[in-house]
Amino acid sequence: MGSITDLSNVQGDILLDGLNKEVETFAFFNIPSGQEAAFARALRNVAQEEITSTQNALSTKRDIRDCRSDPQLGAVMSRVPTVGANISFTFSGLQKISRVVSGLDVQSLSGGSFGSGMKQTAVSGLQDPIKPDTQDPAWTDQWLNNQLDGVLLVAGQTTQLVQDKLNRITQLFGAAVKIAFKIDGNVRPGDQRGKEHFGYQDGISQPIVGGLPGLTKEESFVPPGQDIIDQGVILCGRPGDAQAQSRPPWMLDGSFLVFRQLKQNVADWDDFLQQSSNTLGTFKDQLGARLIGRWKSGCPINLQADFDDVNIGKDKMRNNLFEYDPPGLDKNNDFTITSGMRLVCPIGAHIRKTNPRGDQFGPNDDPRKNVNPHRILRRGIPYGPEQEQDPSAERGLLFACYQSDLDQGFDFIQKFWANSTTFRFPGAGVDAVMGQTNTSPTVGMKGLFPQDANRELQLPGINRFVVPRGGEYFFSPSIPAMTGVMSNVVATSGDANGANGHGQVPLGH
Template structure:
């Protein structure tokens, strides 16, 4: 588990779901369950029973076997019988849903909603229940307990269950250590680590508090529902690890060269060591040191000779990079609670084995929907903001047939034939109420 120093909190932590502010354990095991509500009374009773299992953020630093969180889509709120005036107070993108926002998200080609796994994008995903734990036994017990609690409710049924858990050594499907650069939420009671940046106003992440502009962002009504809630974006990706490996072989003749190219694509070595601090070779000790592995800027590297401008981590958090398109980086920060699913593929595999594996990209924040749509449109599937034209994010971008990645140098080297390494299997926009909000919904 990542340990951070505590300070005196100013947020109403006892009303905020723990997983909004609590870092995931390491290692971790868990389940995402998507439920459909076919009877409003049964749906409200489900929330009543689940509410007792949802921990608050007040004691997130104390040991706990497992954590359960609950979130709802707009069709889910409607299925519960939420009054029209309250439904209309939610932002338009949330009401429309992710599938309807495909153009804004640039979810085309392999990411088109027509290709999504059922039941994503059908309006049948109403309620998401996530369990995450530090041991397999605690995870399985918590899942059994809540499934038993909901077992006699005929009007609530599971439409998708996905188990997840980090791979060996805490890596993602591509073998990279992940989970860096979480924003520091002002008033959360948690101090940042070196490199996390200054604390960001709580209202950027939790509704009802001043945001970076000095005032609270609009929130759903009534106050009992909106305050201490937040929005959550869920996007399930299948990772094409063999395609990634083939691209490395296309771009380098040696094992050392392939590892360097992999680091250039991501912006970090597989150990987690950033190129900004270890530009020539991996440094496992640096990657494992949470007091150093995120303490860097891009000052002195304006051309990306150490960390390419187009690398994944530099795109997603440009830090002090001088951008060609003026952007307030601070208001585009997200709390990320992403999870990895599926068994790992062999490190040297050049052919896919056909088994599911990948990433559940999970972003939390008061502006989460707007921010993800911005990132997808401007920073992932375009390169204009860093002067890279049509070049796309090498890890999350939807690549064209003539796409490439540029490794800066003298001269720069363009490696053609980059493929789409992560394809979208589906996704939804969720609202994650505070505990008071869950009670309000249960008592409709």
């Protein structure tokens, strides 16, 4: 299969910058027993009328840009009212639909983490903490006690716009959808905009999906240091998808969505940085920067090791233009941190664990080509009030990411990079932000003391700073799949409406 030629095929939160979002609601739903055919019929209308495509999202961004550049409209339209929606399905949800439609082959998806569901693999695979006296992950009851079939994600400028959009969609589905629970997220206010609750600028380093059609020169610009990845790393069936030949046709231009509700314990993080920086003989913000790999502004420590340079942090021409030190690690299977060695960016820093850049040893001469098959597109948003507003309330990140292959994307990054105490080399420890091990109380991490990388700091094995509260694996089908095979209901005896309300089974699209 060649490259994509029509961005209206792809759901809008997947490619480019995703949906515009000040607020976002994730509405997790079930398809009640006996309502499968009604759901599939309604899905066609929902996909045609309410689901936002990448082309829709791009057009909205262009309208916003044009309004803001118009001196007469700029002030009035500085906050253009926008809203968009996408829909994704668990394996359970796809199974239910497949029983009432013709041609939806889901058997190939039954294996692996998607077929099992995140609840089944969280403890053994992702190393999530274990609920006492059980083998279940220590998640909230709403995640443990609900069998989910899908999620409606609705993002927009205001809470009212988002709620109205969600209401329209659920009205189209009627009794065929039951909302199990909802989780709301919102961009942080004021000077914290774009930052997660620990205070670090988020989403700076995102790969660029190459060869997308119909983009302007400005829209296709690749900032220095950003990686261009094949379309098939994100979209099923496109060049770069290693499983393309085995995919059923309906999966073309779909993408797997990983959702994780991650609670952030801000006070614990701040206390740990303060106490540990005193132990190491550094200062709080520098230790935080070394654990993350960037200062709070987004400035990489490889470009400024001693203090936060806000100008670099906000400059997209510089804030990704760096490699990790020391150079040449992509040629080495072994690397030993010795006493007195200086290392600007620790081997176990969050951004180095999750995107090794030039570190990665592999078959390609260009080390980034060894990393790029594992890249993901992140679409997370914070949730919960500000720490100062209500210190006792829960807050964190609604982590969401897209990829064509879970085994090469999120699962690979989490299991083999973030959670590994020896990636990329011994002494790395686990990623302090998203890494964890439920088998060790503490894990040593080297490289955090600027003057001597061999000095080791003990971090909790069970991550107490970022705590998984629940999550699931979903598949986000293309819009043609939803208006075609996924709504191609097979007429049965006694079914007067058939597939299209006229007693006839429509041809596949």
